[in-house]
Amino acid sequence: MKKEKFDSFFKIHSENVDNANGQGFWKLSDEIVKNYLLEIIKNRNNVTIVDFGGGTGRWAKILDGYLTNSHIIIIDLSKDMLGVAAAKKETGDYKNQISLINADIANVQELDDGIADYIISTYNPLSFVDNPQDVINEAYRIVKQNGKVAITTQAYYNALYSKIFNYQAEPQELLRIQKDKKLVWNDFVPETWQLSQEDMENMFGLAGFKNIESRGIACVTQPQDEDWDQTNVKIGKLSKKLNSDQEFFDTVLQLELAVGKDQQAVNRGMNIMTIGEK
């Protein structure tokens, strides 16, 4: 049942996700993620980047424009998501080498120890796995000494806020989220982990990482109901404004980038990116 839900969710997701940034909120969120990734990926020539749960290759495509003589390796469990990435790779308009591996990010036997300069994981593959610590340990194994890892999760405090504010969830459900740090957003989405900055940083510490810190992704804006429309047809009020008013977009982005780095505000994020160095 769990595998069926995983496959069916990511099949639909694979058909729509590459168009999501026509919605202002997701465009903003992508800009935040891009800014943080480029701050981390300082060396851009002759590097190997492993993208854990890289899906349709969205970030390989974006990062390709900033890299030279480099290799991006996408690891993903969903054949549908990787199918879209393979089709993009076929078009051949990448400057760098792209490889695709169909594997679980908790156990990537195809990759040797210490081969990656950077490991990234965007839009929360970690939330879908059985045991997040296994994934963080695996990232530690695969990254080089002094290499950097940036992994995102759906965020615990935002999840509680959203379940209360947007869904008026029943008390039993709220208490279960508090106890398990897991929830189900709706009937179509598999159960996902909702982790705090402290949860993430503790796991990075246990894996052996040093210089650990986190970023909140979308701390002062929130997605609206329409932003979750998988087909990207509905557009919410905030997305409309972000789409049509560039000055508003730029100002909100600048605010997000400042607040998202404030270690007192990271737990406000819809997602949390935790960064560590080996």
Ligand SMILES: C[S@@+](CC[C@H](N)C(=O)[O-])C[C@H]1O[C@@H](n2cnc3c(N)ncnc32)[C@H](O)[C@@H]1O
């Ligand atoms: C929301 S998508 C994000 C995709 C991509 N990182 C992006 O930013 O567009 C989550 C991805 O994680 C992948 N995923 C979830 N659990 C996984 C696992 N255990 N091993 C590998 N990939 C996994 C899914 O197949 C999906 O492609």
